[in-house]
Amino acid sequence: MEYAANPLRYDHMTYHRCGRSGLRLPAISLGLWHNFGGVDTLENARSMLRLAFDRGITHFDLANNYGPPPGSAETLFGQLLKQDFARHRDELIISTKAGYLMWPGPYGEWGSKKYLVSSLDQSLLRMGIDYVDIFYSHRPDPDTPLEETMGALDLIYRQGKALYVGISNYSADQTAEAIAILKQLGTPCLIHQPKYSMMERWAENGLLDVLEQEGVGCIPFSPLAQGLLTDKYLKGIPTGSRAALPHGFLKESSITEETVRKITSLHEIAGQRGQTLAQMAISWLLKDPRVTSVLIGASRPTQIVDCLGSLSNTTFAPEELAAIEVILREP
Numbered sequence: 439m440e441y442a443a444n445p446l447r448y449d450h451m452t453y454h455r456c457g458r459s460g461l462r463l464p465a466i467s468l469g470l471w472h473n474f475g476g477v478d479t480l481e482n483a484r485s486m487l488r489l490a491f492d493r494g495i496t497h498f499d500l501a502n503n504y505g506p507p508p509g510s511a512e513t514l515f516g517q518l519l520k521q522d523f524a525r526h527r528d529e530l531i532i533s534t535k536a537g538y539l540m541w542p543g544p545y546g547e548w549g550s551k552k553y554l555v556s557s558l559d560q561s562l563l564r565m566g567i568d569y570v571d572i573f574y575s576h577r578p579d580p581d582t583p584l585e586e587t588m589g590a591l592d593l594i595y596r597q598g599k600a601l602y603v604g605i606s607n608y609s610a611d612q613t614a615e616a617i618a619i620l621k622q623l624g625t626p627c628l629i630h631q632p633k634y635s636m637m638e639r640w641a642e643n644g645l646l647d648v649l650e651q652e653g654v655g656c657i658p659f660s661p662l663a664q665g666l667l668t669d670k671y672l673k674g675i676p677t678g679s680r681a682a683l684p685h686g687f688l689k690e691s692s693i694t695e696e697t698v699r700k701i702t703s704l705h706e707i708a709g710q711r712g713q714t715l716a717q718m719a720i721s722w723l724l725k726d727p728r729v730t731s732v733l734i735g736a737s738r739p740t741q742i743v744d745c746l747g748s749l750s751n752t753t754f755a756p757e758e759l760a761a762i763e764v765i766l767r768e769p
């Protein structure tokens with residue numbers, strides 16, 4: 439059936455300014471890393487994208503290698519964009535990235551200008567669009583001068599193939615350096631995409647400070663630790679969950695006794711706050727004004743609805759935060 443977007447889609451979403459830019463992003467964005475590839479069903483992907491857009495999620499995050507197979511998430515997204523969202527292109531923030539292995543030979547991964555420029559051209563073709571809103575260097579390349587990688591982002595920005603550029607998985611020091619080079623080139627760094635959740639705190643050791651100081655936004659990925667910070671694994675590994683899938687990035691071995699003990703205690707605190715654990719994990723990130731948007735993944739529409747519920751309570755009492763810290767610091 440032809441898609442008619444919900445006319446009330448902007449009524450219940452909060453939009454945060456991304457650093458000191460003019461761009462505002464929804465408090466929750468949707469990533470297409472898992473569940474949107476060639477191994478997944480188009481209809482489920484369609485339902486998730488429609489639901490997300492209908493609830494004010496304007497930002498969809500991709501990368502050249504999302505699938506499996508690599509590239510298939512962009513192809514599937516391009517198909518749904520054409521069928522359902524063509525008339526809404528100006529309401530969407532579409533991002534993609536390059537950094538991980540895409541094709542054989544010396545130019546198929548990392549951070550050379552050759553790779554980044556060719557990869558974005560391929561991504562645009564797969565998605566059937568002329569430009570992306572945000573293009574990221576997906577990971578720092580230890581063997582390519584940072585000037586070259588940032589120079590490639592600057593070129594892409596000037597060509598209009600990306601309206602904004604960002605970096606992902608760069609350390610605090612690398613980030614400061616990248617921002618400075620981009621500034622010199624006259625291309626602002628819009629955003630950083632770090633792995634950040636209750637279970638993964640490295641961003642707190644300097645990165646968030648650099649971003650705040652430089653007026654760069656922050657969009658944490660894997661905010662639910664790939665599903666660990668939900669009620670999913672409290673009683674074993676359910677069939678069809680990411681940890682049970684052969685191509686899922688979450689390994690069964692990550693679901694240790696200690697982790698289950700922690701998530702059980704966190705689940706209790708969430709219950710006392712009137713939230714699900716997924717909602718509390720997202721609220722916990724959004725309590726920090728330096729976090730522009732939280733980048734979730736989902737395998738079905740109901741999960742997105744659940745996650746959106748976090749927006750009605752993003753503040754924490756000091757005692758709640760202290761109790762969460764005690765649990766997270768347990769060995």
Ligand SMILES: NC(=O)c1ccc[n+]([C@@H]2O[C@H](COP(=O)([O-])OP(=O)(O)OC[C@H]3O[C@@H](n4cnc5c(N)ncnc54)[C@H](OP(=O)(O)O)[C@@H]3O)[C@@H](O)[C@H]2O)c1
Nearest residue numbers: 469470471659660661662663664665668679680735737744
């Ligand atoms: N820049 C990078 O290097 C990088 C790396 C990784 C990811 N990312 C981006 O970040 C996005 C999100 O990453 P992620 O998928 O790992 O995020 P996540 O939100 O931590 O995990 C998503 C998974 O959690 C489960 N889930 C979500 N909502 C739930 C709910 N309400 N109740 C129960 N379970 C729920 C689902 O697992 P099941 O599938 O088991 O149902 C879902 O697939 C990616 O799509 C991608 O865009 C970027």
